[in-house]
Amino acid sequence: MTCLRELQGKMANDHHFNHSRPRVWVPGPVIVGAGPSGLAAAACLKDKGVPSIVLERSNCIASLWQLKTYDRLRLHLPKKYCELPMMPFPKEYPTYPSKQEFVEYLENYAKRFEIEPVFEQVVESAEYDESVGFWRVVSVGLKGEEVEYECRWLVVATGENAEAVVPEIEGMEEFDGEVQHTSEYKSGSVFRGKKVLVVGCGNSGMEVCLDLCNHNAHPSLVVRDSVHVLPREMLGRSTFGLSMWLLRWLPIRLVDRLLLIMSWLIFGNTATFGLDRPKLGPLELKSKTGKTPVLDVGTLAKIKSGDVKIHPSIQSVGSHSVQFVNGRIEDFDAIILATGYKSNTPSWLKEKSMFSEKDGMPRKSFPQSWKGECGLYAVGFTKRGLVGSSMDAKRISEDIEKFWKAEAKNLSKTIARSFTLQPTFFPVFSCYDLENTRS
Ligand SMILES: Cc1cc2nc3c(=O)[nH]c(=O)nc-3n(C[C@H](O)[C@H](O)[C@H](O)COP(=O)(O)OP(=O)(O)OC[C@H]3O[C@@H](n4cnc5c(N)ncnc54)[C@H](O)[C@@H]3O)c2cc1C
DSSP, rough: OOOHHHHHHHHHHOOTTTTSSSSEEESEEEEOOHHHHHHHHHHHHHHOOOEEEEESSSSSSSSSHHHHHOOOOBBOGGGGOOOTTBBBBOSOSSSSSOOOOHHHHHHHHHHTTOOOOOOOEEEEEEEEETTTTTTEEEOOOOOOOOOEESSEEEEEEETSSEEEEEOOOOTTTGOOSSSTTTTOOOOOGGTTTTEEEEEEEEEHHHHHHHHHHHHHHHHHEEOOOOOOOSSSEEEEEHHHHHHHHHHSSSSSHHHHHHHHHHHHHHOGGGGGGGGGOSSSOOOHHHHHOOOOEHHHSSSHHHHTTTTTTEEEOOOEEEESSSEETTTTTOOOOOOOOOOOOEEHHHHHHHHOOOOOOTSSSBBSTTTSBBBBBTTTEEOOOOSSSSHHHHHHHHHHHHHHHHHHHHHHHHHHHHHHHHHOOOOGGGGHHHHHHHHHOOO
């Protein structure tokens, strides 16, 4: 990476590169995003002997975890289902590591595989240049300085959660109290004694309600759709682990049935306290729509006891109050939007066949979602969490390795030739040479 920075600096001042912005030829893949997926891809590539560079808009790795999550967050799934390739979690970590532990693990992962992302580089566009057969990736730094990276392979690792989703709600701009997305929420301590409306009943919304209760705030939860809430553990095993094990032997519908019977025995009928279950079972729903079941960490007990009130959809918002679709009006001091995230690829990736412009997700679903055309790859867009990221990273590195080895052979011959001709033009020659050797 130091080498890359030197090259970048050299090229910026190189008279042969007479462009409005410096151009950097990257021999290996450019990875956009230094979250767990980008780190996993870089590590797997490195393991295969393929160098890469990682561009990250933020000033740290795993910015979603470090900057945009609440303090009490722990991994929702047991650690063995969240480890990245080639490095298990430390034995002394608990089954569900805290976010601090997870970040520490990722920092150590980056160190171990010597991954040094280029920070504070927002990738604003990436376009495939057919005339030469490589990608032009333009990033913008903090002071607005642009750099163009040119590469044969582009790995998109910007995540399913790149931007907060903020729904349009009638009258929201009139509301006098605080309005926060969960990406800004840290702790319920600042809401002590306040009436807080949490909009959205996924894992984050449910957990924020629990956190608010624990800090003596008075949360209410807007539940618009039906939702599957499952205990985080059943029969002394994690529900996720048990499901995966049962799926080895039984069809998905039967496993769903067993999960629902167990949940009913533990929770009772969740519909009686305002949480209707979808018609499809939790695993079938997840595989068909990507909608994740909520793994309960204690919120349901608070709903049962009335500490968390349930409301239907919002009709409109006033300066201090919220009217719900059932006509009920209530006053609130704050609103927390647990309304999720979305991918941001449509805003920067100038390629429309692999990623949908509508939702920024690969058009092909798992397990085909990782590979596009012309050296384009996606890591971490499987709707299967970190397990999916690891699987993608391994596949991508294996695929690129094949081309890398073949091209490295041809390239070394050309480098030898071009160096005797004109050493200063090496990066340009190498680009065009790759075009000629492209498969
Ligand atoms: C609250 C929460 C809890 C979760 N818990 C679990 C769990 O327990 N187990 C599990 O398996 N999964 C979990 N997930 C799901 C998923 O595993 C995580 O979201 C994980 O962080 C995904 O990693 P990623 O690298 O794909 O995306 P991200 O972590 O979002 O990383 C993407 C990176 O790309 C950067 N980026 C985005 N756009 C650009 C750009 N244009 N230019 C440069 N950089 C850019 C971002 O700054 C970010 O650092 C959880 C998700 C959330 C939100």
